[in-house]
Amino acid sequence: MMRSLEQVLADGVRDIPDYPQPGVVFKDITPLLADHTGFGQVVEALAAAGTDDDGRPVVDKVVGIEARGFILAAPVALALGAGFVPVRKKGKLPAPTYEESYALEYGEATIEVHQDAFAPGDRVLVIDDVLATGGTVEACLRLIRRCGAEVVGTAVLLELSFLPGRKRLEGEQVSALLTV
Numbered sequence: 181m182m183r184s185l186e187q188v189l190a191d192g193v194r195d196i197p198d199y200p201q202p203g204v205v206f207k208d209i210t211p212l213l214a215d216h217t218g219f220g221q222v223v224e225a226l227a228a229a230g231t232d233d234d235g236r237p238v239v240d241k242v243v244g245i246e247a248r249g250f251i252l253a254a255p256v257a258l259a260l261g262a263g264f265v266p267v268r269k270k271g272k273l274p275a276p277t278y279e280e281s282y283a284l285e286y287g288e289a290t291i292e293v294h295q296d297a298f299a300p301g302d303r304v305l306v307i308d309d310v311l312a313t314g315g316t317v318e319a320c321l322r323l324i325r326r327c328g329a330e331v332v333g334t335a336v337l338l339e340l341s342f343l344p345g346r347k348r349l350e351g352e353q354v355s356a357l358l359t360v
């Protein structure tokens with residue numbers, strides 16, 4: 181029998197205390213990724229953020245944020261019949277890029293996108309695994325807009341509600357499959 185999405189997420193996301201540093205509870209999605217029916221259900225649920233009320237795809241590109249975002253965003257792009265665009269950590273993309281820096285729950289980072297990753301006016305769905313402080317998604321939205329593309333929304337597997345991600349992204353369309 182098919183499990184509910186809620187059950188799939190409960191089965192597949194585990195807490196790793198004090199990783200990568202003391203005081204952080206790391207949400208590990210690797211059990212979910214190893215569960216092929218569950219992974220499929222999650223991809224389908226994330227892809228729904230890129231469709232209209234009749235279930236028709238409304239996006240041209242799906243952005244995945246390195247590294248865990250890639251794993252989810254690539255199958256979502258295929259499910260929506262959209263292109264995939266990688267947003268990568270600084271220094272990994274070969275052609276001219278735009279870059280944005282931001283603070284993380286456990287550090288600091290700079291992300292980049294190719295300047296020619298989007299056609300003008302492309303409609304874009306952003307996918308990531310976890311929304312924590314919101315710094316990563318916020319920087320990613322800035323990158324997409326600098327390229328002249330339109331953000332349709334952001335979908336994440338998991339939102340950490342004890343961190344200010346949603347507040348930081350006020351005014352943006354953000355959906356989460358699970359909020360803890």
Ligand SMILES: O=P(O)(O)OC[C@H]1O[C@H](OP(=O)(O)OP(=O)(O)O)[C@H](O)[C@@H]1O
Binds near residue numbers: 289312313317
């Ligand atoms: O909402 P925020 O506070 O910005 O945090 C969320 C981000 O943090 C994690 O990425 P991380 O940089 O640890 O990289 P990884 O995917 O390469 O493991 C996670 O995958 C999100 O992208």
Ligand SMILES: Nc1ncnc2[nH]cnc12
Binds near residue numbers: 310
């Ligand atoms: N607590 C956490 N678990 C997994 N990924 C994260 N990204 C930022 N905070 C995280």
